[in-house]
Amino acid sequence: MLDYITSYLKSTSTPGQAGNYFWATVYILIIFGGVSVAVMAMNWLERKALAHFQIRLGPMRVGPHGLLQPIADAVKLLTKEDIIPDGADKMVFWIAPLIILCAAFTTYIVIPFGPTHAVTDLNIGILFMLGVSSLSVLGVVMAGWASNSHYPLIGGLRSSAQMVSYEVAMGMAVVSAVLMTSLHGLGLYGVAANGSGMGTGTLSMISIVQAQYDQQAWFIFKFFPLGFLAFGLFAIAMVAETNRAPFDLPEAESELTAGFHTEYSGLRWSLFMLGEYAAMIAVSSIAVTLWLGGWMRPFPHWLAGGTWDLVFSLFPGFTFLALAGFAFLGVIRMPKHPLFKIQTIGLAGFGAVLGLIGLILFIPPVRDRIQDIYWFAAKVAMFMYLYIWYRATFPRYRFDQLMKLGWKVMLPLGIGVLILTAVLGVIL
Amino acid sequence: MPWDSEMVARFKQRYGSGIREASTYLGQSYMIVDSSLIHEILQLLRDDEGFDYCVDVTAVHYPQREQQFDVVWILYSFARNLRIRVKTLIHETESVPSSVDLWVTADWLERECFDMFGIKFDGHPNLKRILLPDGWKGYPLRKDYGIIQQDKEWVQINLGIESGQ
């Protein structure tokens, strides 16, 4: 048994490619669990960070510093009454959140957490991701329609129109990135080392990151400023794609139409929320893979060598130890009141667990394997924080301004970036 | 104190006894005008004298008087920085010409007068109750309407309260 595991751990391909169903299932289960935990953590982070932006504290009572709040929310949503509107189409009403959820989770099959850490490496990886995430539009329209009430319908139509428009801009940005994979040259401007011109372009997610490694430049910096523009385009389009602020008119409360998920309550609503956060993580992963070097640690070529590898591989452990340090800081600052005893102990326990994980991450075999996953997750986490930051700071776009932005500004810009990338790729 | 100004002199010359009184009290000038001339005078005030801002249109109820209502227009002229009041006295069965065609602001102000006093304004595009519900009976700001009086019927029908209070 142990041999089986260790032999697998030394393999050089993903379970899908190796045809290994057992490990593929294990990976899927790990991803499923991981994303669920990530969504809960994201929920907590959103409430806390938003509150701190607004000079208030956020949830403080449920667990120490509100750490158990997502669990309380989940329990509340699960125990709520399941209300279905009278004239609603029951089948469609039931299926709509499932479609969104499945579309969001299916995209995780190809997300590369490391060179062999993906469920599978489809050779049309990026196309698969874009295609499957577009399926969620179907779920949105179904949700709006099945509610049998005009506000959700209008909200659903608006949402879907918004998502479809920004997918076009996203597509343009993605193609620019894919074009860059077909270059042979190294560095920011891809000047061919031996003048041989084109390599093989690829749509596979792992190969895209590999291409960034080979070209010794993250694509965000490639052909500066084109890579940056493409990244910026994608970063904005992905916020609109997931209906988040400042593009959240279809689901805002102070506007008239209340959004496609108005009539949903309890568990069904939580499925929508789960799908939304999962989609956020998925599109952030695309952004990270395509432009920010995926699982690569910073400066793999410039700061190469054994010692630098060692230094960077200590980052995960230190991150968790830092988090544990924050937890213990919180413990020290807890009020010294008998009613707070349980919270203090809880927080201390949480800090201890974090510290333990940090220490585990210092063990050499774990250290090597965890490296890639850590850098990937760190970059995605940065995007998640940006999402929350946008929500706190920006007012909302009006719907016509939103559509104007998508079609009249971002699409021409995307096409321009695409053409220039292609031209530069051929010339240089 | 009588209000001496050339504007008043002009009006008095033109309308004679139509201008019943023009005085100043505590530094504020007002004119009392016949109800048949009121619209014309308001128009002259707006067009010729430059009172382009109608501050308020309101009424006072004097039940003991023969002409029970005092309808008051408070006007202001930006150019002169002068605020005047123009009053007319009407009987409760009479109606007053509406000044919506002169100042759009009179729209809701006159509706409120109608709502509270029952004074009808001829020519108003939409003379309905504004603050009270549409089916309310009675005009609260009149002196014969008690302070805790309510339209019991309306309350019973619309709010479902048996006692009507």
Next chain:
Amino acid sequence: MNPTSTSNLDLDTRQETFLDANELIINMGPQHPATHGVLRVILKLDGEKVLGTECVIGYLHRGVEKIAENRTYTMFNPYVDRMDYVAAVSNGLGYCEAVEKLLNVEAPPRARYIRVILTELNRLASHQLWLGTHALDIGAMTPLFYTFRDREEILKIFEKYCGARLTTHAFRIGGCVYETYDGFEDDVKKFLKFVPPKIDEYEELLTTNRIWLERTRNVGTISAKDCIAFGVTGPVLRASGVKWDIRKAQPYSGYENFDFEIPTGQNGDTYDRYLVRLAEMRQALRIIDQAVNSIPEGPIMAKIPKVIKPPVGEIYHSIEAPKGELGYFIVSDGSTQPYRVRVRPPSFVNLQALDLMVRGALVADVIAVIGTLDIVLGEVDR
């Protein structure tokens, strides 16, 4: 309020199915997520465009004018705060000054200065609340919390002065009843140092924000001529270009002693109104600064009889409330109770202009325009 009443919008044009309707009648019901109060707006839409609106008000009508006829002049004073509950001090100032005029007395200089300080603080608080809720309507969640936090400081000063934060009843007929507490000037001066960086913070968040500009530029435009025709006053009028402020045109309560500017705008759109109100906040700080450094000594209450019985007559007195021209028309018949008190509410008259301002705009703009008019339903309905 009767739901089946006909409005001046033709309800019979409602089509059979809402999908192929050309005109849709939508009701923005009395309860709002936006904290403006109970206002019902019936919108007639063509898709997203607004063809016409009708406001249904009166949900908060409490019969204040009728109550006034049954209370003595002094007893009516607290009722006045409850009309525009956000800027209660201004309401009190207007009423007390009106009755003082009727009695032909003037409040002593010290009382006048205290009144000015409290009124300007209240103007600042009212504008801060306006900014927070307006930004929230447009989608920016954070300025609300910032403005409310800063408004707390003002409310603390009010509480120390007269015991109440919101409906202050700070003034009495003839002057002020409470002497300023020990440390009043220090508190105010500390506040004057504390607040300007906060106003800069609000500006930083919103003024040059591209999304804010797109949501507020050319939205709800009203020309100066229309403003005057509609009788709109206050920051709305000033943002349309008319440089008129009662504090300068017909000064009251000692405003002629202070040096301040009247901010105006050019286009009369929502963005200009936002800028005008921000500038007014800074001017209010300027006035408070001048006032607090020169409060004269002396009595705070004029010599008025114990039982207030003004001679027969009428008076109209108006002040520049944060929302516009707030006027009191008081008719006295010589007894201890006023014969008629008419309150000329700025929000009521400003709300009339809503129809003109949102013609041809989109639904999302209606909410922005209601926010920018800065209405308080307590004042609209009285």
